[in-house]
Amino acid sequence: MSGNTFGVNFKVTVFGESHGEMIGMVIDGCPAGLDIDLDFIQSELDRRKPGQSKITTQRKEDDHFKIVSGVFEGKTTGTPITGLIENKDQQSRDYSHIQDKFRPSHADYTYDQKYGHRDYRGGGRSSARETAARVMAGAIAKMILKKMNVEIFAYVSKVGKIEMSQKIHEVNPQLIETNIVRCPEEKIAKKMIAHIEEIKSNGDTIGGVVTCQIKNCPIGLGEPVFDKLHADLGKGMLSINAVKGFEYGSGFQGVELKGSEHNDEFFSQDGVIQTKTNHSGGIQGGISNGMDIYFNVAFKPVATIMKSQASVDTEGQQVNVVGKGRHDPCVVPRAVPIVEAMAAITLVDFYLRNKTSQMGDLL
């Protein structure tokens, strides 16, 4: 029950089905007095929207939004901020081919079992369409982070077996938006695009990895022992459609190292305590230490493929299912702004939570 709210002090509630009348979000807990930049919100939505390039779905949705509460004379008022996006083409399509069938590796079967019936149109609530609402909320969170000079950027670091050769600190974030796959290493980006095009031409799909970096994160964010910063970042990422894994800092590779190799020694420069290496990924004991935060998010291949697959219908009878319509051959290029959005929401929530950690801060 009731799993559609994220955050403790900066609480984001999302709603809406893929082909319902609209999707949207409510932020409760946004501080008052923040200037809202509507164009920036739209630009973030545009980075996520379908039909943006030849390697995404060719569906077109403009994803125009409006803010209907919580903002007055361009500034937040401290009351709940509600953003809405109408589903423009909601009534135009035919979903009778999946109404009674469970598409493999989709949520059709589990929603049906859990809730007794389901909105089958375009996947209903289980569609990644809801992530547009997250991007709206994330754009507002980014406006807050901008005031603190916190920088978040994500990019595609792997598609299928093709992965970046650059190390974390070598990445130039300026290059991310220079190509349609959102990989900042140009040579690799080209290979990824070619690979996705080939996959698409076969009616198939492919997985990938999105890497995210956070610079200038204030020290002290994270609330152990359960609400460690990386634990909630992990939950936020794992809650995105198609995600299968999360690792931060040295991650799964780090298990192969010895303590003497993995430990990040401290030093002090100009009065600022830093670490020589950063296997910790900017988080120690669940609390940010001021170094760069970085993490990887694994996305499985999109489940809708243009090939015939065996399945069952709601009566348990054997049927075949073939994908229809226009779908993403690879989800990671459009997932980049979603990963950033969940990171921004999480950081702002922990920033607000950290404002009362010490008596000295209160008085």
Next chain:
Amino acid sequence: MSGNTFGVNFKVTVFGESHGEMIGMVIDGCPAGLDIDLDFIQSELDRRKPGQSKITTQRKEDDHFKIVSGVFEGKTTGTPITGLIENKDQQSRDYSHIQDKFRPSHADYTYDQKYGHRDYRGGGRSSARETAARVMAGAIAKMILKKMNVEIFAYVSKVGKIEMSQKIHEVNPQLIETNIVRCPEEKIAKKMIAHIEEIKSNGDTIGGVVTCQIKNCPIGLGEPVFDKLHADLGKGMLSINAVKGFEYGSGFQGVELKGSEHNDEFFSQDGVIQTKTNHSGGIQGGISNGMDIYFNVAFKPVATIMKSQASVDTEGQQVNVVGKGRHDPCVVPRAVPIVEAMAAITLVDFYLRNKTSQMGDLL
């Protein structure tokens, strides 16, 4: 603020420092009428306790617990269940050598920055000692799951670069406790033990992976869109000390597959809908589908090593730090029951949350 509670309907709050008077936990929301098996709780604590074998720390703590509320005449009453463990040797040690120093890759620096001061004795709150409280709570959660025939078992699948060759479905859970490293593949277990002994003899440490499997999970657990079952399992695992990554089902490997390879086709046998493959890891759209759930948890090498490392003190001056006392050379053998505990707590919470998903269930 206030990150020491886990769960929504089955809420576990933990408390206590490594060398404070005691650690403990409160479960609020445990259904009434559950028979409490005290011996089982103790046996779970014994699987986690220090000093249990030659490849764990040689520190001895008996970790005797007592339940002081919420149980009457051997049964839960529906009121908060509190379990306490005294820290027996709390006053015997000397921590003056780390009082003013930040140990590399520990939480000393971040706790100090966040809270202004810290209980430095044995790591205080940031010590993995608090996980004993999780194991107590997990033991009670397991008693509930046992009533539903849900089975949870975890094991060490990788130490350093040594990893199991068996596939998920080949594992025999009966063999896990037959060796001290808790790896069910005997040949590999021997190699792991030898490797840890060698690492230990060098005063160093090494990382590893714990794999967890859940069998007979009821269909329907998970509360999209944020509280997906794997998202909260992931958060629970990432909240354990030293964890750097979480993946479920096909995980990070799955990104290399095509949709046509990765999708799990449905079939029906004797009226039960199942999938031919299980790349989904028993969870689709964030909701359990009745197939086996499995996931991996990456643990970094223990930060305390018996070698000299560069660091700074609280004044920012350059110092050296050398580990003292008796520490684990590899944390994963003792992490096995902790992983199981967090899985059990999460499953029970979602089981309770799912009891009101349909009108038909209510009346």
Next chain:
Amino acid sequence: MSGNTFGVNFKVTVFGESHGEMIGMVIDGCPAGLDIDLDFIQSELDRRKPGQSKITTQRKEDDHFKIVSGVFEGKTTGTPITGLIENKDQQSRDYSHIQDKFRPSHADYTYDQKYGHRDYRGGGRSSARETAARVMAGAIAKMILKKMNVEIFAYVSKVGKIEMSQKIHEVNPQLIETNIVRCPEEKIAKKMIAHIEEIKSNGDTIGGVVTCQIKNCPIGLGEPVFDKLHADLGKGMLSINAVKGFEYGSGFQGVELKGSEHNDEFFSQDGVIQTKTNHSGGIQGGISNGMDIYFNVAFKPVATIMKSQASVDTEGQQVNVVGKGRHDPCVVPRAVPIVEAMAAITLVDFYLRNKTSQMGDLL
């Protein structure tokens, strides 16, 4: 921060300003499979809407709503239910006369101090306009309660010094809607109406009491020690605009009784355990006992009056304020459906929370 959500398992989040584009609500946690009766929702909104009689404000708002998520083919899907009401006349009025002034006993001053600025149009978020969203949510909660034969009805029991002479058990709920003040005692209703008309003609306002009764409440609702049923009912009522007090059962009068007078003796009839008297008001130890629940809610006189009052402006300068436009001379007739709505939301939440109180219920 973030006080716009009510409920634990049946979570209602509300948003919107009096003269913003729209107000609305999201219910997260409504069980799937509930038939949604749109006409019933509208009829509940109509009981609250302005302009409904000569003793309410003469402002006209139609309060048409739409449900934009969570309902498919007429039934709830288990996903968040969102309801919206547009503010039709939002741009037509002039609020320059209060833009820089703090109206006495309104929230102008406190919102301004807390948030730094405020949406002053029609009171913004502090206007009772937001309660329309509560009535929408309450209507859906009532549909669930109807399935369990739980009956909730509220009525005006006091206006100024005029109060009902009937005892709780003498009230005929059929008569509530037979007059515009919503008092089921006809003779008293007439006096109340005449009194409100006189007050109104003087440009003044008057307070009143709404009494609410709940019949056939299931036994066992309430989650001690903090979330006692009456504690959350009380919070829900106190959160309604203009409410100054809450009492249930014997209430403030009960303090004058002796234990021997106040105690409700038990007896059993046809196998049903009941109490001879009901000073407890249907709740013992914070848990419903199956007897009728009843409580009183005190509403202060509406703060907007057509008389000149001393106040200060945002610069702290002395000014005079005179109410403008059309306002309610007495809020209680329109408060009746709001009280019922909050009662319904609270009961459903506790009903869902109680579904996992015993192991026997789970399996």
Next chain:
Amino acid sequence: MSGNTFGVNFKVTVFGESHGEMIGMVIDGCPAGLDIDLDFIQSELDRRKPGQSKITTQRKEDDHFKIVSGVFEGKTTGTPITGLIENKDQQSRDYSHIQDKFRPSHADYTYDQKYGHRDYRGGGRSSARETAARVMAGAIAKMILKKMNVEIFAYVSKVGKIEMSQKIHEVNPQLIETNIVRCPEEKIAKKMIAHIEEIKSNGDTIGGVVTCQIKNCPIGLGEPVFDKLHADLGKGMLSINAVKGFEYGSGFQGVELKGSEHNDEFFSQDGVIQTKTNHSGGIQGGISNGMDIYFNVAFKPVATIMKSQASVDTEGQQVNVVGKGRHDPCVVPRAVPIVEAMAAITLVDFYLRNKTSQMGDLL
């Protein structure tokens, strides 16, 4: 399920049965760096403890507490603070006379119905014994409020039909502790004491009212629309055993006033905006306005009386019940520190929540 936690940012979880091994509390979210005054905590517990005077129960419990986590070198560390009180005489008494009977107006019947069985010893969890844990938590909250010069004091304003004649602003808080009934109006106190003694000599009990005042409350506390300051104060008070009603400011009397009488006109003196009257009780629109907060809490007569009463047993058979042992003839003198504790906990929680209301506060 799980109603034993109070607060959002300053979260208090309580546990323990009347005759279990111990009762206690965990505070999660207390800022680090607060000096803990153990003597003050004990003095607060002493104000609540049984056996303190001839008009309370003659039972003796010393209520010694210990803090077992979250405090290091006399200061809070920002981690969960746990306080425990052992139940000294837990095994000495005989409760066989109520084991199978439902005492009238106690929680025996409802606990039994809700949970299937109950700890009947001394009322188990439903006993007011748990309020000692609240007083511990409240004492720590008071230490925080003291740093901000916020003053909270409660007193007995009514016993049976005997009530104070002084107005709110005439009360001298120094006199509260000068008599055993905790009424600051000496003449009335004497009458109250005599009345309670008479009631007691008859084996009966009597109700009463506790009034609470809060001075120097910071402006801006309260989180509309649901978490209004008075709504959560009300919930906190209503959650105390035996409470039947809550009113703040003008309360139930206020309903008889006209708006022109009730409104609090603003004026400014020395740059401080104040109100001429204070019918609002220091809270407008759910947010504190800097004026004194005051409220009344109604307590019913204690249910345990030394007279024979009709009841039923767990089989539904008619039985008689007579109170045994030593019980309070009137609960209000001992309720004074409990009311203060819940007020202090609530205020601190809202103080912490308010620290992030404006962007200007963040940076």
